[in-house]
Amino acid sequence: MPYQPGKIEPKWQQHWEQNKTFKVEIDPNKPKYYALDMFPYPSGQGLHVGHPEGYTATDIVSRYKRMKGFNVLHAMGWDAFGLPAEQYAIQTGTHPAVTTQVNVDNFRRQIKALGFSYDWDREINTTDPKYYRWTQWIFLQIFGAGLAYEHDAPVNWCPELRTVLSNEEVIDGKSERGGYPVVRKPMRQWMLKITAYAEKLLEDLEGLDWPVSVKEMQKHWIGRSIGAEVHFEVWGKPDLSFVVFTTRPDTLFGATYAVLAPEHPLVEQIASEDQWQAVVAYKEACAAKSDLDRTDLAKKKTGVFTGSYAKNPVTGENLPIWIADYVLMGYGTGAIMAVPGHDQRDWEFAKAFGLPIKNIIAGADVTAAAHTEDGELCNSGFLNGLKVEPAKEKIIAWLEAQGKGKRSINYKLRDWLFSRQRYWGEPFPLLHKEDGQVLPMDPKDLPLTPPLTENFLPSPTGESPLANLPEWINVTLPDGQPAKRSSNTMPQWAGSCWYYLRFTDPQNDQAAWSKEAEKYWMPVDLYIGGAEHAVLHLLYSRFWHKVLYEQGHVSTKEPFQKLVNQGMILGENGEKMSKSRGNVINPDDIVKEYGADSLRLYEMFMGPLEKSKPWSTSGLEGINRFLNRFWRLYLDDQDQILTTLTEAPASTEIERLYHETVKKVTEDLEALRFNTAISQLMIMVNELTGQQERNQAMLQGLVLLLSPFAPHLAEELWSRLGGTRTLAYEPWPDFDPSKLKQDQVTIPVQVLGKHRDNLTIPLGASEAQVMELARQSEKIQKQLEGRTLVKVIYVPDRILNLILK
RNA sequence: GCCUGGAUGGCGGAAUAGGUAGACGCAAGGGACUUAAAAUCCCUUAUCCGUAAGGGUGUGCGGGUUCAAAUCCCGCUCCAGGUACCA
Numbered sequence: 001m002p003y004q005p006g007k008i009e010p011k012w013q014q015h016w017e018q019n020k021t022f023k024v025e026i027d028p029n030k031p032k033y034y035a036l037d038m039f040p041y042p043s044g045q046g047l048h049v050g051h052p053e054g055y056t057a058t059d060i061v062s063r064y065k066r067m068k069g070f071n072v073l074h075a076m077g078w079d080a081f082g083l084p085a086e087q088y089a090i091q092t093g094t095h096p097a098v099t100t101q102v103n104v105d106n107f108r109r110q111i112k113a114l115g116f117s118y119d120w121d122r123e124i125n126t127t128d129p130k131y132y133r134w135t136q137w138i139f140l141q142i143f144g145a146g147l148a149y150e151h152d153a154p155v156n157w158c159p160e161l162r163t164v165l166s167n168e169e170v171i172d173g174k175s176e177r178g179g180y181p182v183v184r185k186p187m188r189q190w191m192l193k194i195t196a197y198a199e200k201l202l203e204d205l206e207g208l209d210w211p212v213s214v215k216e217m218q219k220h221w222i223g224r225s226i227g228a229e230v231h232f233e234v235w236g237k238p239d240l241s242f243v244v245f246t247t248r249p250d251t252l253f254g255a256t257y258a259v260l261a262p263e264h265p266l267v268e269q270i271a272s273e274d275q276w277q278a279v280v281a282y283k284e285a286c287a288a289k290s291d292l293d294r295t296d297l298a299k300k301k302t303g304v305f306t307g308s309y310a311k312n313p314v315t316g317e318n319l320p321i322w323i324a325d326y327v328l329m330g331y332g333t334g335a336i337m338a339v340p341g342h343d344q345r346d347w348e349f350a351k352a353f354g355l356p357i358k359n360i361i362a363g364a365d366v367t368a369a370a371h372t373e374d375g376e377l378c379n380s381g382f383l384n385g386l387k388v389e390p391a392k393e394k395i396i397a398w399l400e401a402q403g404k405g406k407r408s409i410n411y412k413l414r415d416w417l418f419s420r421q422r423y424w425g426e427p428f429p430l431l432h433k434e435d436g437q438v439l440p441m442d443p444k445d446l447p448l449t450p451p452l453t454e455n456f457l458p459s460p461t462g463e464s465p466l467a468n469l470p471e472w473i474n475v476t477l478p479d480g481q482p483a484k485r486s487s488n489t490m491p492q493w494a495g496s497c498w499y500y501l502r503f504t505d506p507q508n509d510q511a512a513w514s515k516e517a518e519k520y521w522m523p524v525d526l527y528i529g530g531a532e533h534a535v536l537h538l539l540y541s542r543f544w545h546k547v548l549y550e551q552g553h554v555s556t557k558e559p560f561q562k563l564v565n566q567g568m569i570l571g572e573n574g575e576k577m578s579k580s581r582g583n584v585i586n587p588d589d590i591v592k593e594y595g596a597d598s599l600r601l602y603e604m605f606m607g608p609l610e611k612s613k614p615w616s617t618s619g620l621e622g623i624n625r626f627l628n629r630f631w632r633l634y635l636d637d638q639d640q641i642l643t644t645l646t647e648a649p650a651s652t653e654i655e656r657l658y659h660e661t662v663k664k665v666t667e668d669l670e671a672l673r674f675n676t677a678i679s680q681l682m683i684m685v686n687e688l689t690g691q692q693e694r695n696q697a698m699l700q701g702l703v704l705l706l707s708p709f710a711p712h713l714a715e716e717l718w719s720r721l722g723g724t725r726t727l728a729y730e731p732w733p734d735f736d737p738s739k740l741k742q743d744q745v746t747i748p749v750q751v752l753g754k755h756r757d758n759l760t761i762p763l764g765a766s767e768a769q770v771m772e773l774a775r776q777s778e779k780i781q782k783q784l785e786g787r788t789l790v791k792v793i794y795v796p797d798r799i800l801n802l803i804l805k
Numbered sequence: 806g807c808c809u810g811g812a813u814g815g816c817g818g819a820a821u822a823g824g825u826a827g828a829c830g831c832a833a834g835g836g837a838c839u840u841a842a843a844a845u846c847c848c849u850u851a852u853c854c855g856u857a858a859g860g861g862u863g864u865g866c867g868g869g870u871u872c873a874a875a876u877c878c879c880g881c882u883c884c885a886g887g888u889a890c891c892a
Binding site: 002171172211212213214216217219220221223225227244245246247248259301324325326327328330331332335336337338339343344345346348349410411412531534535605606607608610611612613614616618619621622623625626628629632675676678679680681682683686689746747748749750752753754755758790791792793795798799801802803 | 807808809810811816817818819820824825828829830831832844845846871872873885886887888889890891892
């Protein structure tokens with residue numbers, strides 16, 4: 001009987017499920033290992049071949065670590081709040097909970113068909129009140145720490161999605177989901193003070209084993225810059241002043257004008273009568289612009305003079321104050337001192353409006369462009385002759401002494417806009433009293449569940465669907481006072497901010513997790529998922545984790561010790577897989593036709609985990625052939641263990657290859673090099689296929705080596721070989737270094753760096769011995785003819801290179 | 806523009822304390838088995854010249870260091886991802 005994955009795979013999946021093979025408990029006698037997948041949003045489309053790539057990788061590591069004696073936490077869950085179920089509800093009236101349940105069931109079925117070694121007793125679902133009860137509890141901890149506040153300001157409003165979005169969710173002025181335009185709209189919204197953690201979020205990146213690109217992205221997003229704040233007085237209005245932030249305080253003598261953001265509160269106070277109309281018109285024009293207009297179309301600088309002047313604190317000169325939208329209210333102080341000679345943006349603005357450009361770096365030419373490099377200062381009073389860095393120090397000291405400024409650090413990171421105008425999300429556990437006071441709910445009363453409704457449509461004005469349900473919104477406090485619930489809900493990120501903690505203690509109904517479980521399992525040792533979460537999810541959860549750490553709820557500063565981004569699996573034509581391109585591969589079809597083991601192995605064999613690579617059905621068939629060959633090493637056509645499996649020892653060559661294979665596969669697994677580990681297994685199988693007799697013990701070892709990759713096939717062969725229980729906890733094979741030694745080695749001989757012949761030499765042979773052998777080679781003799789040997793380079797047991805003249 | 810990766814046969818990819826480039830797989834070609842096909846097994850396969858023996862050329866491009874460079878250094882080109890008036 002040939003290898004029939006359709007028969008053995010369901011059998012072993014059932015076996016694992018019934019015996020709870022992968023159930024884990026805290027075991028202080030064993031070292032722990034926590035392997036985590038980025039849990040999926042269970043969409044209606046079902047699983048994509050991209051999902052199993054990361055899941056297979058963590059599963060292989062989990063299975064390997066178990067065999068290495070680790071107590072492995074590996075679990076799966078559902079990030080199930082989110083837009084699609086809600087959009088579907090709007091269209092059909094089906095409650096999102098119903099849609100979610102159907103999708104979750106489908107995802108679970110698909111994932112289970114792939115044979116992952118999850119502890120299914122730990123399955124979680126962010127939309128389960130038993131789960132989001134604790135999401136709400138964490139929010140109360142954040143609220144209690146004063147890190148949540150309501151803010152009345154322009155926010156990113158997406159009319160198409162009818163919700164606000166965080167800065168991180170707006171990409172190029174469009175929504176991250178769907179790519180719809182985003183505009184600014186003033187609204188009162190909950191904000192989380194992630195900026196209070198900017199420094200820690202930046203600092204603690206250092207100790208993490210993460211891809212450089214992700215660390216860089218987070219660094220850029222946090223965007224720390226060091227400079228100074230400088231105070232400017234408004235001429236003729238001594239009670240009015242403003243503060244600018246600059247990274248180049250050394251250029252203060254070169255400032256020729258100042259610019260305020262159009263939204264700056266001072267603008268209305270300083271706009272002169274004759275400029276008033278122009279200022280108001282400009283402000284209105286800016287307010288109407290979308291984010292996209294402000295960035296993309298802003299190649300040309302625009303702005304308006306306010307009619308007022310500021311006093312340069314160091315020269316006493318008059319500087320005209322302008323407003324321009326190249327100065328953003330959201331960054332720094334919303335005001336700048338313009339130094340057109342040494343800042344390209346200021347230079348362009350000065351050129352556009354005929355403002356003076358002053359050079360303060362000796363020898364610099366500022367007629368064609370701003371000079372932004374280092375140099376010696378000139379025209380700068382007491383800073384003359386200094387280089388940029390010392391000049392910064394000196395001017396900051398001067399400003400501080402004069403009370404006209406101070407050293408300052410600024411971050412690009414903004415506070416996290418945390419509310420959404422949605423139905424399908426965690427309600428805020430807060431009550432708003434009529435006097436404006438906000439009361440947190442008593443944690444004992446959680447979860448706060450959303451009301452049942454059939455109208456899921458948010459109003460176009462930005463009110464959430466919950467606002468239509470007065471019987472839910474309006475409550476009476478114990479003292480008889482009326483209060484209102486918040487009609488907004490939390491963003492989808494809330495649930496995924498802490499799910500890795502819940503996995504450590506998923507059934508706990510007394511706490512979000514027990515200290516004991518958290519202390520034993522955390523941090524996550526290996527976290528694998530897509531690169532699209534580089535800033536969003538990974539920054540948000542690091543922030544929550546740090547808050548929880550400071551409150552003593554968790555024991556580690558960082559949640560995810562090692563992070564790996566799996567690459568994308570492209571369609572067979574090399575393009576991104578999508579329905580419209582018609583190149584989508586459905587894992588269900590692959591499992592049906594070739595089996596889960598083939599799919600798992602193929603996805604790992606395609607190339608390095610981190611790289612994007614195109615799907616190839618014939619490549620998958622090649623892997624399937626390999627598994628068939630593997631099967632036939634053990635079983636004959638009648639499905640019997642081959643009689644050629646013997647107790648007799650294998651030849652030394654075969655034995656050496658086996659030990660090499662154990663070594664290579666082990667090392668490759670530690671380094672997540674699954675593709676080369678599989679190659680080595682293929683080499684071993686190819687070699688054994690040619691053998692008449694095979695040593696049974698060795699073949700048992702080989703089954704164990706294959707088992708993390710193709711667990712169903714391995715379990716089946718293991719039991720056929722006499723195993724009475726799962727191989728999941730069998731010790732991982734060891735290799736014997738003494739078996740790897742060869743007494744002879746073949747080395748290349750080069751003449752003038754060109755490969756001319758190979759020599760088989762005794763291991764550790766001396767240069768003289770090797771030269772002697774080389775002289776016996778006909779090919780080398782031919783090379784030596786008529787030439788003189790000038791130099792011999794011999795790297796023991798590696799290479800011989802002869803230099804001739 | 807800036808930041809981070811990357812570029813190796815017809816294809817996916819191996820090989821980096823510098824030391825036989827192309828492991829393994831796919832595709833292609835040839836052969837065995839078969840009435841035939843599928844499946845399986847064996848062989849060939851970087852490229853050019855040559856019947857062969859053998860030789861030349863080759864890791865995006867141009868230089869350099871070295872006995873020896875896919876690997877190190879300098880200067881480019883192109884591709885992917887991220888980011889974008891952040892003062």
